[in-house]
Amino acid sequence: xxxxxxxxxxxxxxxxxxxxxxxxxxxxxxxxxxxxxxxxxxxxxxxxxxxxxxxxxxxxxxxxxxxxxxxxxxxxxxxxxxxxxxxxxxxxxxxxxxxxxxxxxxxxxxxxxxxxxxxxxxxxxxxxxxxxxxxxxxxxxxxxxxxxxxxxxxxxxxxxxxxxxxxxxxxxxxxxxxxxxxxxxxxxxxxxxxxxxxxxxxxxxxxxxxxxxxxxxxxxxxxxxxxxxxxxxxxxxxxxxxxxxxxxxxxxxxxxxxxxxxxxxxxxxxxxxxxxxxxxxxxxxxxxxxxxxxxxxxxxxxxxxxxxxxxxxxxxxxxxxxxxxxxxxxxxxxxxxxxxxxxxxxxxxxxxxxxxxxxxxxxxxxxxxxxxxxxxxxxxxxxxxxxxxxxxxxxxxxxxxxxxxxxxxxxxxxxxxxxxxxxxxxxxxxxxxxxxxx
Amino acid sequence: xxxxxxxxxxxxxxxxxxxxxxxxxxxxxxxxxxxxxxxxxxxxxxxxxxxxxxxxxxxxxxxxxxxxxxxxxxxxxxxxxxxxxxxxxxxxxxxxxxxxxxxxxxxxxxxxxxxxxxxxxxxxxxxxxxxxxxxxxxxxxxxxxxxxxxxxxxxxxxxxxxxxxxxxxxxxxxxxxxxxxxxxxxxxxxxxxxxxxxxxxxxxxxxxxxxxxxxxxxxxxxxxxxxxxxxxxxxxxxxxxxxxxxxxxxxxxxxxxxxxxxxxxxxxxxxxxxxxxxxxxxxxxxxxxxxxxxxxxxxxxxxxxxxxxxxxxxxxxxxxxxxxxxxxxxxxxx
Numbered sequence: 001x002x003x004x005x006x007x008x009x010x011x012x013x014x015x016x017x018x019x020x021x022x023x024x025x026x027x028x029x030x031x032x033x034x035x036x037x038x039x040x041x042x043x044x045x046x047x048x049x050x051x052x053x054x055x056x057x058x059x060x061x062x063x064x065x066x067x068x069x070x071x072x073x074x075x076x077x078x079x080x081x082x083x084x085x086x087x088x089x090x091x092x093x094x095x096x097x098x099x100x101x102x103x104x105x106x107x108x109x110x111x112x113x114x115x116x117x118x119x120x121x122x123x124x125x126x127x128x129x130x131x132x133x134x135x136x137x138x139x140x141x142x143x144x145x146x147x148x149x150x151x152x153x154x155x156x157x158x159x160x161x162x163x164x165x166x167x168x169x170x171x172x173x174x175x176x177x178x179x180x181x182x183x184x185x186x187x188x189x190x191x192x193x194x195x196x197x198x199x200x201x202x203x204x205x206x207x208x209x210x211x212x213x214x215x216x217x218x219x220x221x222x223x224x225x226x227x228x229x230x231x232x233x234x235x236x237x238x239x240x241x242x243x244x245x246x247x248x249x250x251x252x253x254x255x256x257x258x259x260x261x262x263x264x265x266x267x268x269x270x271x272x273x274x275x276x277x278x279x280x281x282x283x284x285x286x287x288x289x290x291x292x293x294x295x296x297x298x299x300x301x302x303x304x305x306x307x308x309x310x311x312x313x314x315x316x317x318x319x320x321x322x323x324x325x326x327x328x329x330x331x332x333x334x335x336x337x338x339x340x341x342x343x344x345x346x347x348x349x350x351x352x353x354x355x356x357x358x359x360x361x362x363x364x365x366x367x368x369x370x371x372x373x374x375x376x377x378x379x380x381x382x383x384x385x386x387x388x389x390x391x392x393x394x395x396x397x398x399x400x401x402x403x404x405x406x407x408x409x410x411x412x413x414x415x416x417x418x419x420x421x422x423x424x425x426x427x428x429x430x431x432x433x434x435x436x437x438x
Numbered sequence: 439x440x441x442x443x444x445x446x447x448x449x450x451x452x453x454x455x456x457x458x459x460x461x462x463x464x465x466x467x468x469x470x471x472x473x474x475x476x477x478x479x480x481x482x483x484x485x486x487x488x489x490x491x492x493x494x495x496x497x498x499x500x501x502x503x504x505x506x507x508x509x510x511x512x513x514x515x516x517x518x519x520x521x522x523x524x525x526x527x528x529x530x531x532x533x534x535x536x537x538x539x540x541x542x543x544x545x546x547x548x549x550x551x552x553x554x555x556x557x558x559x560x561x562x563x564x565x566x567x568x569x570x571x572x573x574x575x576x577x578x579x580x581x582x583x584x585x586x587x588x589x590x591x592x593x594x595x596x597x598x599x600x601x602x603x604x605x606x607x608x609x610x611x612x613x614x615x616x617x618x619x620x621x622x623x624x625x626x627x628x629x630x631x632x633x634x635x636x637x638x639x640x641x642x643x644x645x646x647x648x649x650x651x652x653x654x655x656x657x658x659x660x661x662x663x664x665x666x667x668x669x670x671x672x673x674x675x676x677x678x679x680x681x682x683x684x685x686x687x688x689x690x691x692x693x694x695x696x697x698x699x700x701x702x703x704x705x706x707x708x709x710x711x712x713x714x715x716x717x718x719x720x721x722x723x724x725x726x727x728x729x730x731x732x733x734x735x736x737x738x739x740x741x742x743x744x745x746x747x748x749x750x751x752x753x754x755x756x757x758x759x760x761x762x763x764x765x766x767x768x769x770x771x772x
Contacts, residue, residue: 261716394513437739
């Protein structure tokens with residue numbers, strides 16, 4: 001008898017424990033929101049040199065926010081490799097953070113899921129008005145004509161970073177403005193032991209960022225106005241061919257770069273002087289971190305064709321940056337909006353962008369002299385004058401994946417000695433286009 | 439499966455054990471009543487396991503099957519209850535081998551089959567070879583066996599990321615040895631992209647897998663009595679004959695399970711290729727689990743991803759079924 005009782009009790013415990021564990025988490029969440037001092041969960045992206053570094057940068061700022069508003073913030077820094085999947089999982093389950101950082105190129109795709117709180121006019125006014133933000137960065141916050149899905153907090157643009165010392169040694173007085181000049185300079189800089197340019201050629205995102213810019217210069221586009229994919233066009237083929245030819249025909253890039261995929265290797269090569277040039281987003285802070293002498297760092301806009309093709313645009317960069325969004329399911333909507341207001345406020349924008357080496361996304365923050373250095377002014381100029389947002393259509397994330405993967409394969413072919421022809425690029429793009437689902 | 443149970447019954451002593459007296463020594467007062475009252479207990483004790491099995495295995499699997507019939511794209515992630523029914527569209531997309539998506543899946547499937555067969559054959563052979571070498575006791579046998587198990591015992595990420603470093607073109611140890619020391623090739627070959635990537639992933643997985651085959655077969659060999667070998671030697675059997683006529687037949691039960699487990703593990707391996715190649719898997723080494731992952735998470739199309747997973751599940755079930763039926767028939771006739 002006693003044995004039976006014990007067994008029954010054990011079974012009951014075994015059955016109840018997991019259930020209790022499941023319900024426990026949701027209980028605590030709802031009870032904490034009922035109180036006046038709400039707690040927000042914030043997923044930050046990795047902007048610093050490490051996740052810990054981000055935590056060190058953000059924690060004192062979040063403390064300031066708690067002091068001002070009484071709202072507590074639970075910070076989690078999510079690595080880039082996991083961020084999109086985490087956002088997707090939170091979208092599907094309806095349980096996630098209250099506020100989250102996203103790469104601004106995901107804005108429209110994330111917007112299409114309906115998981116984010118749209119920043120309508122009333123909300124924008126509460127934050128300080130749409131006009132405070134840089135127009136360029138605001139163009140990368142979702143489909144045009146719809147309320148933004150997420151607001152820009154860190155802004156960036158691509159520039160051509162070059163090693164001043166090596167340029168001088170090669171007898172080059174100023175950075176190239178056209179692709180013709182670029183190739184002439186690059187060939188001067190390339191020796192049997194030294195490559196002129198390093199590329200993160202195994203990285204899908206880096207590849208499509210460049211493909212986008214080069215295609216804009218050729219007058220191409222990756223989606224039509226209705227949001228349908230138009231990958232296989234002569235302009236896009238020419239853009240990718242030009243990019244791959246840096247390695248294949250012009251031989252100014254080390255074929256080994258085809259396996260650079262983690263988003264730091266090409267920059268490291270440049271920082272250590274192994275190469276003389278690299279296309280990168282606001283890299284000043286990272287380059288210093290990697291030990292490059294700040295006096296050697298030069299930056300210029302990415303070159304343009306000497307004469308633009310018909311329909312070609314003088315675009316030298318995508319609008320890069322990080323946006324801050326609010327999950328629709330948040331139970332602390334007002335607290336979340338207060339947090340976005342705090343993060344886009346002038347002092348925070350100055351403080352955080354200074355630390356991360358990026359540019360503020362609100363105009364009033366530029367009064368700080370830290371954003372008036374010659375190198376940052378070049379990037380700021382690019383952002384305001386010659387940067388275009390990646391296609392703001394729901395299929396954008398598929399473009400990144402499909403075309404990005406196709407380009408890494410093409411680079412791998414070029415690196416391993418196969419010849420990549422325009423016809424082959426067209427085939428690959430046609431296949432990628434067929435795989436886009438809407 | 440039924441055959442397998444039948445095969446084990448003659449040796450079993452199941453009916454006897456229930457009559458055995460309670461060890462406590464007290465004479466059972468009313469054995470029939472007591473047994474009746476206890477009968478529900480085993481089933482109750484099973485409930486937690488069944489509930490967990492349902493929660494962890496069966497229900498997610500059914501959800502995956504269900505998802506494969508819906509148009510589960512990014513537009514319906516937030517409100518997946520509204521995702522439209524897709525009939526067999528996802529399957530049609532995956533199986534239309536004239537279209538890029540189907541062609542890519544077929545390519546990936548073929549790569550995976552070739553990869554699995556090579557890994558299986560090599561891992562099993564090396565495992566058997568090592569097990570035979572360490573079968574007889576010798577000085578330091580324990581240490582040798584432990585060392586051989588190291589690749590299997592290391593955490594996957596730690597060991598595979600080391601391979602990734604070694605396989606780098608300019609700075610990797612592999613090219614340093616092959617090119618700089620031995621001068622076997624001109625120019626540094628790539629190991630992580632292009633055609634060689636298939637070689638690299640196959641070698642790394644064999645390196646990781648064979649110690650398990652070795653472990654299982656070593657354990658199996660422990661139970662082969664030494665006098666069988668003595669008898670074989672007296673009959674004039676050499677090492678090869680001993681292996682063929684004594685070791686392998688007596689290892690057959692172990693090998694039946696081992697080959698199946700190795701096949702399933704290798705076929706489904708995700709961590710090794712993902713760690714080795716990162717986010718961009720070269721086409722030549724596009725293993726199917728990675729392929730399905732990229733199709734689900736890369737394009738946010740979980741319906742198609744699920745359909746591919748279901749197809750994979752069906753394939754593995756068919757292979758496993760045929761394998762078990764074949765192996766069991768052989769046991770019965772033997």
